[in-house]
Amino acid sequence: MSYIKQLQNNHPSQNNSIALIDCNNFYASCERIFNPRLIGKPIVVLSNNDGCIITRSAEAKELGIKMGEPYFKAKKIIDKNNVKVFSSNYSLYGDISQRVMETLARFASDVEIYSIDEAFLGLNGFENYELSKYCQYIRRTIKQWVGIPVSIGVSTTKTLSKIANNLAKKNKKYDGVCILKSWFDINEALKLTSIEDVWGIGRRLSVFLKKYKINTAYDFTQLDKGWIRKNMGVVGEKTFLELCGVSCIKLELIPSDKKSCCVSRSFSKPVEKIDDLEESVSSYGTRVAEKIREEGLVAESMSIFVLTNYFNRKEKQYSNSIKLQLPYPTNNSIKIVKRALEGIKKIYRQGYRYKKAGVILYGLTKAKQTRGLLDYDRESSDSIMNTLDRINERYGSSTIRLASEGVDKSWSMRRESVSPCYTTRFDDLVEAKLSL
DNA sequence: TCTGGGGTCCTAGGACCC
DNA sequence: TCTGGGGTCCTAGGACCC
Numbered sequence: 001m002s003y004i005k006q007l008q009n010n011h012p013s014q015n016n017s018i019a020l021i022d023c024n025n026f027y028a029s030c031e032r033i034f035n036p037r038l039i040g041k042p043i044v045v046l047s048n049n050d051g052c053i054i055t056r057s058a059e060a061k062e063l064g065i066k067m068g069e070p071y072f073k074a075k076k077i078i079d080k081n082n083v084k085v086f087s088s089n090y091s092l093y094g095d096i097s098q099r100v101m102e103t104l105a106r107f108a109s110d111v112e113i114y115s116i117d118e119a120f121l122g123l124n125g126f127e128n129y130e131l132s133k134y135c136q137y138i139r140r141t142i143k144q145w146v147g148i149p150v151s152i153g154v155s156t157t158k159t160l161s162k163i164a165n166n167l168a169k170k171n172k173k174y175d176g177v178c179i180l181k182s183w184f185d186i187n188e189a190l191k192l193t194s195i196e197d198v199w200g201i202g203r204r205l206s207v208f209l210k211k212y213k214i215n216t217a218y219d220f221t222q223l224d225k226g227w228i229r230k231n232m233g234v235v236g237e238k239t240f241l242e243l244c245g246v247s248c249i250k251l252e253l254i255p256s257d258k259k260s261c262c263v264s265r266s267f268s269k270p271v272e273k274i275d276d277l278e279e280s281v282s283s284y285g286t287r288v289a290e291k292i293r294e295e296g297l298v299a300e301s302m303s304i305f306v307l308t309n310y311f312n313r314k315e316k317q318y319s320n321s322i323k324l325q326l327p328y329p330t331n332n333s334i335k336i337v338k339r340a341l342e343g344i345k346k347i348y349r350q351g352y353r354y355k356k357a358g359v360i361l362y363g364l365t366k367a368k369q370t371r372g373l374l375d376y377d378r379e380s381s382d383s384i385m386n387t388l389d390r391i392n393e394r395y396g397s398s399t400i401r402l403a404s405e406g407v408d409k410s411w412s413m414r415r416e417s418v419s420p421c422y423t424t425r426f427d428d429l430v431e432a433k434l435s436l
Numbered sequence: 437t438c439t440g441g442g443g444t445c446c447t448a449g450g451a452c453c454c
Numbered sequence: 455t456c457t458g459g460g461g462t463c464c465t466a467g468g469a470c471c472c
Binding site for chain 3: 441442443444445446447448449450451452453454
């Protein structure tokens with residue numbers, strides 16, 4: 001008898017209810033709030049550097065535009081069908097996300113913000129009928145208050161509520177809310193779900209599983225637990241148990257502190273000179289230090305990396321990274337950039353066309369908890385950084401910056417079709433109104 | 437011409453120790 | 455001739471997520 005059958009026999013009913021709320025085509029929906037004429041029209045949103053398509057409205061999906069497709073490859077369909085294109089505007093999306101999450105928090109005490117457009121809610125204590133009505137109420141409220149359409153999937157484990165959510169999105173009959181609580185409904189849903197659509201089964205594992213004729217989530221639940229453990233490790237085993245209704249991944253109600261923090265960008269055009277790489281690494285180092293200061297963290301060590309364009313097979317390739325220890329845990333931009341510049345000199349090789357560089361900080365800890373003997377200048381460092389941050393917040397980022405960041409930044413990323421920051425920048429809003 | 441960015445967790449294997 | 459073995463810790467790289 002398969003493991004799932006045993007479980008189903010032993011536990012005929014389960015009361016745990018986890019809801020996954022997922023914003024539909026989130027970035028595209030954000031753009032539509034401020035541009036309602038685009039409702040019903042095809043939209044795509046591009047990744048940084050206007051490289052790939054990372055969000056498509058339903059209409060754009062229907063045109064056959066693929067997720068993750070390079071913009072230049074899809075340009076033909078886009079132009080022909082008059083698809084509206086946006087560069088990504090993360091300050092706008094982040095702000096809308098916050099409004100969605102604040103609204104959600106009114107509906108449950110247990111909320112885990114999982115990503116910019118998803119949250120898990122603990123919804124125990126509802127009868128199924130009431131649960132469905134409650135979820136519809138959540139949907140209506142988010143639409144009314146924030147203007148974002150969402151889908152809701154509810155089941156007994158996180159992995160199953162992901163599956164419920166997918167069904168709610170795909171199948172109109174659910175009207176945006178799919179609840180999977182009975183074993184019958186769960187099994188039917190598992191049969192309808194391709195193995196590659198299971199949360200935790202990525203590209204490589206789905207190819208591996210398909211070799212064994214495991215094509216659906218249901219097929220996967222019929223496997224032997226020991227075989228999964230042996231071939232797919234503890235992660236595979238957790239996914240298996242979750243699909244069988246055994247909750248292994250708990251709600252994380254308190255967001256944990258970051259362990260690493262990275263800033264990296266592709267260049268708008270290939271970079272060859274070390275001067276330009278130094279400028280970029282200075283900018284990324286500054287930005288990443290700013291980011292950890294916002295969260296009250298300090299870093300123990302860091303690494304920097306560079307790479308050439310691996311899509312371009314004709315050119316010779318080079319990639320390298322170097323790990324650098326900081327003298328003591330710090331979030332001081334000047335110290336971090338100084339280290340980064342030492343690193344770039346070591347890994348730079350002449351004669352390559354570089355595509356991307358980045359700075360990563362590791363060993364992050366709360367600034368308050370780390371105070372060593374060596375950082376005798378902590379007070380003055382903190383007060384300089386604090387002043388810097390306040391000026392840049394007030395007068396715009398990079399108002400005060402390190403000389404090593406450069407001035408014209410010819411390498412900096414492309415962002416040709418960006419919408420105004422309607423909710424976070426006053427001058428953008430004025431500009432948007434004038435252009436109407 | 438043009439192919440994103442930022443995270444987490446797990447694991448295999450090397451270094452080191454007794 | 456014959457060259458231990460087991461435990462722990464660390465790290466780089468891989469796989470996954472959105």
